Amino acid sequence: MRLAVVDAGLAYQRRTFADFKTANIFSDLIPISDLGDVNLAGHTALMIPCRTPGHRLTPHKDLLERYVREGGLLLVMGETNPELFLDGLEVTPEPTNFWWWREPDLDLGVQIDMPSHPVLFGLKTQDCAWHVHGTLSVPEGGQVLLSWHPKPAVSAKGVPGALMVDYPLGEGRVLVTSLDPIYHHGSGFMPATTRFLERFLPNAVAYTAAHRKLLTLNSNN
Amino acid sequence: MGHFIFLQNTVSVPAGIAAPPGDHAVDVIDQYELAGHDLSNADGVLLSQHLDEQHLIECAPMLDRYLRQGGSISLNGPVYQPYLNGLGCYAPLPSGKAQDWILRFETKHRITDGLIADDLTYRQGVIGFWARGSFPPPLNSTVLTRMIGDDTAADFVWHRDGGGRVVVHPGNDVWFVHNDATSAGRFYANMLDWMAEERSACA
Numbered sequence: 001m002r003l004a005v006v007d008a009g010l011a012y013q014r015r016t017f018a019d020f021k022t023a024n025i026f027s028d029l030i031p032i033s034d035l036g037d038v039n040l041a042g043h044t045a046l047m048i049p050c051r052t053p054g055h056r057l058t059p060h061k062d063l064l065e066r067y068v069r070e071g072g073l074l075l076v077m078g079e080t081n082p083e084l085f086l087d088g089l090e091v092t093p094e095p096t097n098f099w100w101w102r103e104p105d106l107d108l109g110v111q112i113d114m115p116s117h118p119v120l121f122g123l124k125t126q127d128c129a130w131h132v133h134g135t136l137s138v139p140e141g142g143q144v145l146l147s148w149h150p151k152p153a154v155s156a157k158g159v160p161g162a163l164m165v166d167y168p169l170g171e172g173r174v175l176v177t178s179l180d181p182i183y184h185h186g187s188g189f190m191p192a193t194t195r196f197l198e199r200f201l202p203n204a205v206a207y208t209a210a211h212r213k214l215l216t217l218n219s220n221n
Numbered sequence: 222m223g224h225f226i227f228l229q230n231t232v233s234v235p236a237g238i239a240a241p242p243g244d245h246a247v248d249v250i251d252q253y254e255l256a257g258h259d260l261s262n263a264d265g266v267l268l269s270q271h272l273d274e275q276h277l278i279e280c281a282p283m284l285d286r287y288l289r290q291g292g293s294i295s296l297n298g299p300v301y302q303p304y305l306n307g308l309g310c311y312a313p314l315p316s317g318k319a320q321d322w323i324l325r326f327e328t329k330h331r332i333t334d335g336l337i338a339d340d341l342t343y344r345q346g347v348i349g350f351w352a353r354g355s356f357p358p359p360l361n362s363t364v365l366t367r368m369i370g371d372d373t374a375a376d377f378v379w380h381r382d383g384g385g386r387v388v389v390h391p392g393n394d395v396w397f398v399h400n401d402a403t404s405a406g407r408f409y410a411n412m413l414d415w416m417a418e419e420r421s422a423c424a
Binding site: 007008009010011012014015018031032033051053054055081084098099102186187188189 | 232271273275277345347349353
């Protein structure tokens, strides 16, 4: 039970797919230009990797919504402008603070709100802290998995908010984050992002299997 | 004044592209509409780190043709699959140590004119924004900068067999620091100036 992933052809995405090839995370790489021609129903989970240009997905908005409503698990990573292809989701952008880690004893303000959620298994807050690019609204029925609580030294105007949300939509679920580990890992920056992916990606596969099991149980009842 | 083409694949146009330095003009075209455009009059084509490489590979014949006509390309980022014929694979410096990413200039060149190497190396005292690895420079390349760790070339100008030139920068898009308070911002401005001058010299 692996993840199908949209392949936008970006160097950092392709390097990450290759780096995790032996970990059996990804099943199918779906070229973004082929998205409209693929039968998504055959995939339990579909990942939109970091920095996939959201405006390229706007024409596929209905297809993605139908995929989730019919039981799919959609995993949306950071800096993808998800508001361009997911109804009801809003992003509040945050200017990037590249320098917070240079201040002694200052932390970025990332908080793990649901350590028991399967995708966060084994992750520590320091594995989730590199940059905050924005916060997310919480659609109806959503759970906040990670959130941001900046001190003024990190962001003078930053408002606390969600960094990772898991919400139901029809028979399926959307798990969305504003964190962009694939961009940084695949560009060779920020070791925390590699630690994050080493946990998060296998966890996402496990979550996919659990999601499939739940769907099967529901359909049998 | 030079005339450049930027291929866009991001949701918004980067600030350094929307307001280029000097009196240069940059036309923004959607990456996937490249095939319908005539590049022959452009002084340079600006290729970002955020482009669809698979699509660029399909466009390689068109880019090759443009270079053979005497054009210039700015190639940016730690490319995963080289999309220009003749360019080798990107590799990070094996040590992964910041001190090894400190840059020095190899030679005097129009593109690095007036720049201070430390302004490329450090941003607010932090090393590694400019380059952490690179591509092996093909034959007929002029190396602009080297990383002192093992003296690996970072930025270089590749003079292509058959014509044209490619400015290879193995880090974040050079226009990312277009308004930097240090001399680092001049790299992009100098590069556009140089590309426009090279084009008029060839005309």
